[in-house]
Amino acid sequence: MATPLTAARVGSQPRAAASASRYDRRLAEILTHATEVFCKKGYEGASMRDLSRESGMSLAGLYYYFESKERLLFLIQKHTFSTIVQRLKTRLEGVNDPEERIRIFILNHLEYFLANQAAMKVLSHEAEALKNSFAAEVAAIKREYYRICVGLLDDLKRERGQQFSTRIAVLSLFGMMNWIYTWHNPRVDADAASIASAMGDLFLRGVMTETKIRKER
Amino acid sequence: MATPLTAARVGSQPRAAASASRYDRRLAEILTHATEVFCKKGYEGASMRDLSRESGMSLAGLYYYFESKERLLFLIQKHTFSTIVQRLKTRLEGVNDPEERIRIFILNHLEYFLANQAAMKVLSHEAEALKNSFAAEVAAIKREYYRICVGLLDDLKRERGQQFSTRIAVLSLFGMMNWIYTWHNPRVDADAASIASAMGDLFLRGVMTETKIRKER
């Protein structure tokens, strides 16, 4: 994990550099376990005692690392969302073909989704659980991610001189991709690249407007 | 509502036919209010006291109509899902063209979704909240609905001699449609028929396999 997960510390003193990494490492462990529990039982359904049991730390001990259950969810969502956006930006660098850029978007999303199923489910499914400033900060990242996708699609439209509702197309694509947490089964379904390819085909053919397909009317 | 919502009565005596309708009417009212609360706060996040406040009935009074919070969610989900399946079957009668049948499926789903947003969100978003026999019964309806959609798509494949993964296509379609509860805004977005048309275009063009769209490779 490149981005440090450091939360506001409870204590007042500045800490040594050595203990900082230990603190961050431990926090990351807790976040991983918490992600699993939130995934399985939902944010509201998961109790702090569940998190305590799963992470092997006492109930009170958890509060050394974050000041509330809500902030814990926030840390998970922010880290997950930031990472997927950052990875996308890196992968898009140097690629100019609009179609290829959209395929990269889809592949990046699904690869990260399936490699981090629990975190992505918590991000998708608990989108309304946070309040106020926590909610606002995650919403800002979501908006950025959404705007990137809109930009990719508008580029495609411009290049091909097509016309369709970007909004409906983007939100349909997100639906297609995000719904995967409700059905993906590693024992049955192919890997991320195959699914990304299939969804990419489905979506990119779908937004083509030059061909009429309806038989009548 | 055509289907009676009658739950197992608490009392032991059989009731008169006249009071049966009163009971069912009152239960339906409670279910409507509860749907709104579950939609707003989530199943786990909504307390029985929230439901009491919203429906204007005392906390204890609610338990005259159902024996547990879980059964209340079950009644909502079962009624909602049964209704949408039943409506679909009616609308599919007498229509034989595979493409038209799929468009009917999409329109039926989205129309019902947007006309009953709260109930459909509770159905989509709280899919894992029920346990054991409650979960099994809703899962059975879901499986039936899924199988119908698979059948529609297989018919299209057969007619057109196409080949694509029915599973991925169906689940992508469900994702597209069900995700709508996360973004639909009546002030901004068009009505169900327009969205169904756009998604139908997107999906049906998407599953066409005779045309190559990729430029390279």
Next chain:
DNA sequence: ACTGAATTCGAACGAACGTTCGAATGATGG
């Protein structure tokens, strides 16, 4: 108006909830 059944309610139950606090433990550098 009376009566028995249907419906509603106030009050309370024990359990579980998120969070706090002060003491105990662990590690680190002098």
Next chain:
DNA sequence: CCATCATTCGAACGTTCGTTCGAATTCAGT
């Protein structure tokens, strides 16, 4: 080995949870 700070914990706080129970109220048929 000691002093210091970081880390962990048992125990408890006050609140809210889903559910229950017996009494009160309302309703329908006579």
